[in-house]
Amino acid sequence: xxxxxxxxxxxxxxxxxxNDIVELQQARQYIEPEIDKMLERFxxxxxxxxxxxxxxxxxESVRRARASQKKHWLEELFGGRxxxxxxxxxxxxxxxxxxxxxxxxxxxxxxxxxxxxxxxxICEQAQVEGRSACExxxxxxxxxxxxxxxxxxxxxxAKNQAMREVLRRAxxxxxxxxxxxxxxxxxxxxxxxxxxxxxxxxxxxxxHTKRLQDLLGQIESVGEQSNAIDTRIGELQFxxxxxxxxxxxTLDRLxxxxxxx
Numbered sequence: 001x002x003x004x005x006x007x008x009x010x011x012x013x014x015x016x017x018x019n020d021i022v023e024l025q026q027a028r029q030y031i032e033p034e035i036d037k038m039l040e041r042f043x044x045x046x047x048x049x050x051x052x053x054x055x056x057x058x059x060e061s062v063r064r065a066r067a068s069q070k071k072h073w074l075e076e077l078f079g080g081r082x083x084x085x086x087x088x089x090x091x092x093x094x095x096x097x098x099x100x101x102x103x104x105x106x107x108x109x110x111x112x113x114x115x116x117x118x119x120x121x122i123c124e125q126a127q128v129e130g131r132s133a134c135e136x137x138x139x140x141x142x143x144x145x146x147x148x149x150x151x152x153x154x155x156x157x158a159k160n161q162a163m164r165e166v167l168r169r170a171x172x173x174x175x176x177x178x179x180x181x182x183x184x185x186x187x188x189x190x191x192x193x194x195x196x197x198x199x200x201x202x203x204x205x206x207x208h209t210k211r212l213q214d215l216l217g218q219i220e221s222v223g224e225q226s227n228a229i230d231t232r233i234g235e236l237q238f239x240x241x242x243x244x245x246x247x248x249x250t251l252d253r254l255x256x257x258x259x260x261x
Contacts (some may be wrong), residue, residue, distance in 0.1 A: 007083070010149065010192060015142065016143065023136045024140065027136050028079065030073070032078075035070055038118075039069060041117065047062070094153065097155050097160045099158070104151075107151060115140070159164065
């Protein structure tokens with residue numbers, strides 16, 4: 001689906017229309033004077049949890065995040081600017097959450113802190129003015145839930161992509177293991193021969209010991225790589241951290257070592 005169609009589809013499904021955009025834009029005048037206090041309470045709350053605190057390196061990173069969110073809330077959400085830049089930002093946030101391991105449950109829970117503050121401020125102002133806050137509250141709920149919907153969607157897309165990459169690597173690993181089987185069997189034979197030599201003579205035992213240790217190290221490396229694949233798949237099935245490091249392939253190193261033998 002083209003990106004513009006996706007935007008229109010999400011707005012249509014969430015029933016966000018021109019009336020909602022007008023309500024959001026009018027609500028900005030009441031939210032903007034309080035946004036700094038709202039964000040202060042928001043960060044005080046989430047940073048009391050290790051899952052969030054670990055995402056920020058220092059106070060400067062927190063300040064940057066606050067500034068970015070302030071701009072997001074005021075200019076995009078309460079500006080009714082649901083354009084491609086808004087969706088691109090949601091995509092980046094979802095991918096970042098996937099990379100650092102922030103589960104959607106934490107993200108949704110944290111958004112409730114801002115949503116309740118928005119609703120509270122709007123209801124207070126409506127009471128002062130003697131009018132209903134219903135339509136404004138409805139518009140805010142739709143917009144905030146659109147945020148959550150998009151970021152969660154992008155998070156799951158990133159997780160699926162990471163899973164596909166792990167499965168690709170696992171498949172490649174199985175193929176490479178088949179190619180290495182002859183070399184591995186040969187290494188086992190050499191290791192057994194070296195062990196026999198060690199048992200039968202003391203002369204040159206240091207050289208034979210080193211040889212045996214090298215060969216056993218090759219065999220152990222194969223096992224470690226297999227365990228790493230199993231661990232990674234387990235993390236993706238039951239965990240939330242999705243980052244995949246692009247380290248040099250252990251299999252490439254193994255192939256090189258077997259070819260030398």
